[in-house]
Amino acid sequence: MAHIQLPEGLPGIRGAMAFRPATARPLNDLVEILLHAPNSLTPAERELIATYVSSENDCYYCQTIHGAVAAASLNGDEALVKQVKHDFHNAAISEKLKTLLVIAGKVQRGGKHVTTEDVTAALAQGATDIEIHDTVLIAAAFCMFNRYVDGLATIQPRDEAMYRERGKWIARDGYVNVSKEYLPAEVAR
């Protein structure tokens, strides 16, 4: 049971967002820009960063839904998503993404863990300043989202098919569009 009375039938962050539409709007706007809007990092790369951080924070809902969005952006390659979560150094991803995941993992533990060497390694693999910026902010933002979802003890059903379907939907339409399902029209815009 959630720590506070959240609207029923809305798992994970959706219940919390429906409870407080005034904060839901900027939260959805932020995740839309970071993960879905055009970017030199692909949606799959950004979703993998979000999934990895959520996995390190042990947030079931976030790692499963963002893992599903990542898989949907990777032609359904759920095995790759799993490997990034558990051992990204040996996953079939670019060296650049590996260096960004290292930075994201440091941010998850605390901002001061990121070193000049971590950043130099990413730059050497072709990462740009804005890609490093966005990696830091995605990791930081998921330290917020994960704590929001677990700190309220939201309902997080163990229903892989549900996450898989929503993952496809979010990958296609983005976060702001999907939020219209559970937010009042005047807030969801």
Place this chain on the structure above:
Amino acid sequence: MPHIKLPEGFAGISSGFVYRPETAKPMRELAHVLLHEPSTLTPAERELIATYVSTQNDCYFCQTSHASAAAAHLANDWGLVEQVKHNYERAPVSEKLKALLTIAGKVQQGGKHVTSEDVAKAREQGATDLEIHDTVLIAAAFCMFNRYVDGLATWQPEDPEMYAKMGQHLATEGYLAPSIKA
């Protein structure tokens, strides 16, 4: 030196905000709703929660700027702000705020640390569901803001006058518009 080339002369989060206005906008809006817009928690109470979490995360810029905002709301009672940062259990704040600070401290460690007992205790002191929600989200949001500011190794000057001015601006104007320039 910051990890990436951020605009010079802007301190802490302002440099990230100027560098990437697209993400700055929702981050400013979130802080504004959580800390500045009307709420049954006073602005001082909410700034104290933000200050406490930023202190636990050891983020100099955030704890100093939000401590300044809290002090501005509290007729410059810096002693109280310092006490909340270091030992809120013994600070002259309400039992309700103490219960909310306990929840915020748990969220800082990780969402799963918050227990039903923590929440029950806050309720016994009169906290509403919305106040508990906002406490959890303020604490979670500062786990983002703090990591953003330190993860980019932003410039964080030790200039009491700058933070005092910033705190005054945040306390009166809120978070939508920039509070400091170079």
